[in-house]
Amino acid sequence: MQAKTKVLITAALPYANGPLHLGHIRSTYLPADICARYNRLKENETLYICATDEHGTPIVFNAEKEGKTPKQLVDYYHEKDKREFEALGFSMDIFHRTSSKENFQMTQHFFSRLKENNYIYKKSVEQYYCPKENRFLPDRYVKGTCPHCGAEDQYSDQCESCGRTLKPGEIQNPRCAICKTPPILKETEHYFFSLSKFSGKLEEWIKSNPGFQEEVKNFVLNWIKEGLRDWDITRNLEWGVPVPNEKGLVFYVWFDAPIGYISSTVALTKRWQEFWKSKDARVIHFIGKDIVYHHYLFWPAMLMGTDDGFNLPSAIPVRGYLNLEQKKFSKSRGWYITLEDYLRIFHPDFLRYYETVITPHAPSDASFSLEEFKERVNNELVANFANLAFRVLSLIDKKLDGKIEGCEFDSEGKALIQKIIDGSREIDGLFEKYEYKSALEKTMHLSSEVNRYISEKEPWKETDHEKIKRTLYTSLNALFYISI
Numbered sequence: 162m163q164a165k166t167k168v169l170i171t172a173a174l175p176y177a178n179g180p181l182h183l184g185h186i187r188s189t190y191l192p193a194d195i196c197a198r199y200n201r202l203k204e205n206e207t208l209y210i211c212a213t214d215e216h217g218t219p220i221v222f223n224a225e226k227e228g229k230t231p232k233q234l235v236d237y238y239h240e241k242d243k244r245e246f247e248a249l250g251f252s253m254d255i256f257h258r259t260s261s262k263e264n265f266q267m268t269q270h271f272f273s274r275l276k277e278n279n280y281i282y283k284k285s286v287e288q289y290y291c292p293k294e295n296r297f298l299p300d301r302y303v304k305g306t307c308p309h310c311g312a313e314d315q316y317s318d319q320c321e322s323c324g325r326t327l328k329p330g331e332i333q334n335p336r337c338a339i340c341k342t343p344p345i346l347k348e349t350e351h352y353f354f355s356l357s358k359f360s361g362k363l364e365e366w367i368k369s370n371p372g373f374q375e376e377v378k379n380f381v382l383n384w385i386k387e388g389l390r391d392w393d394i395t396r397n398l399e400w401g402v403p404v405p406n407e408k409g410l411v412f413y414v415w416f417d418a419p420i421g422y423i424s425s426t427v428a429l430t431k432r433w434q435e436f437w438k439s440k441d442a443r444v445i446h447f448i449g450k451d452i453v454y455h456h457y458l459f460w461p462a463m464l465m466g467t468d469d470g471f472n473l474p475s476a477i478p479v480r481g482y483l484n485l486e487q488k489k490f491s492k493s494r495g496w497y498i499t500l501e502d503y504l505r506i507f508h509p510d511f512l513r514y515y516e517t518v519i520t521p522h523a524p525s526d527a528s529f530s531l532e533e534f535k536e537r538v539n540n541e542l543v544a545n546f547a548n549l550a551f552r553v554l555s556l557i558d559k560k561l562d563g564k565i566e567g568c569e570f571d572s573e574g575k576a577l578i579q580k581i582i583d584g585s586r587e588i589d590g591l592f593e594k595y596e597y598k599s600a601l602e603k604t605m606h607l608s609s610e611v612n613r614y615i616s617e618k619e620p621w622k623e624t625d626h627e628k629i630k631r632t633l634y635t636s637l638n639a640l641f642y643i644s645i
């Protein structure tokens with residue numbers, strides 16, 4: 162028996178800092194779930210890995226504002242996210258946490274290996290310091306204007322508008338996010354990862370991978386051409402994975418978060434190395450376009466630098482943002498729909514269908530329209546596919562007492578089944594290329610073909626038992642092929 166491919170699928174870790182909304186599902190967790198289900202149907206040995214991302218300054222900052230400890234905050238959102246993912250039918254094999262012992266151990270292992278291989282060094286840096294609060298202000302504790310695109314109210318480590326990463330001192334018009342006081346720059350010591358040493362290897366790897374989306378590939382290659390900067394991987398905080406032999410210093414969240422993919426696999430199975438190091442295994446990361454830099458550059462370089470034999474990602478499908486009625490989701494303006502709110506009113510399959518059918522395999526944005534949501538669910542999912550299943554099964558129950566025996570297809574039936582089989586092969590090819598929108602559209606087209614066949618045959622009017630049986634047997638087989 163031929164061995165099946167090992168496929169490890171990850172979804173970008175949800176940040177345990179606030180409620181999930183409809184936009185989070187579109188780019189990451191839903192397509193990753195579709196990919197996992199597809200590979201299981203192909204009988205590939207498949208793992209779907211996810212976890213909450215539980216470190217970083219935003220969590221410490223929000224916990225302070227809410228009068229909680231960081232652990233209390235992340236505990237709450239981990240359980241909330243887990244419940245909502247389960248309610249949506251996401252088939253994750255594990256939903257772990259980056260605050261786990263496995264992630265602490267794996268993160269420190271990565272640090273040790275990278276340091277041994279001369280990819281980690283220590284140097285003095287200037288960090289923002291608030292004289293009023295008497296504390297260093299890492300990342301999200303400082304806000305200002307992006308020097309690249311001019312966007313205001315951006316965090317000091319990354320502009321959410323243009324996606325560029327920022328180094329300390331680069332943000333314009335900085336202010337303390339706690340008290341609004343302009344901070345000063347003060348010297349401290351941090352550890353750096355020599356990302357610049359991997360420019361050639363990363364460029365070669367990206368160019369040689371045919372599975373990467375061309376527009377994303379070109380975007381990343383342009384970043385490499387502009388020159389990669391070494392990466393500050395530590396922060397002056399107490400909450401996080403501690404840096405060995407250092408006081409008050411933890412790893413930057415984007416150092417330990419992707420390691421969470423591996424540590425979650427470690428927590429799931431003793432065979433974790435077969436999925437991360439075997440040459441017959443594939444690693445697929447589903448992400449949104451806001452974290453392209455981290456997954457196409459930082460993370461692969463970390464894997465390369467350990468020299469531990471980790472597989473590099475074979476695919477990193479990128480999808481864009483989801484707006485709400487043509488406007489960006491905004492918690493501060495109250496313009497968003499949480500998963501909790503959605504699940505209180507609607508069936509999860511409606512969301513799975515709608516967000517899949519409006520999401521191409523591309524980093525382009527889309528908009529969630531309540532009116533379009535209603536129309537597409539009612540006119541497509543319900544009136545087409547659900548109606549087909551109801552018609553076939555109810556007619557078998559009514560006309561054949563709920564039982565049906567095999568029989569020969571007539572010429573029309575053979576033509577229909579062949580069309581469905583040919584269409585299923587096309588759908589299989591679309592799944593292999595992560596084209597889930599196109600695959601769903603093709604499926605709905607085939608469903609329409611079977612509905613048309615039944616309408617033309619009119620088995621509800623037919624009196625010939627053999628003709629009824631042949632029509633419904635053909636329709637049931639067609640429904641079976643479409644369903645899988």
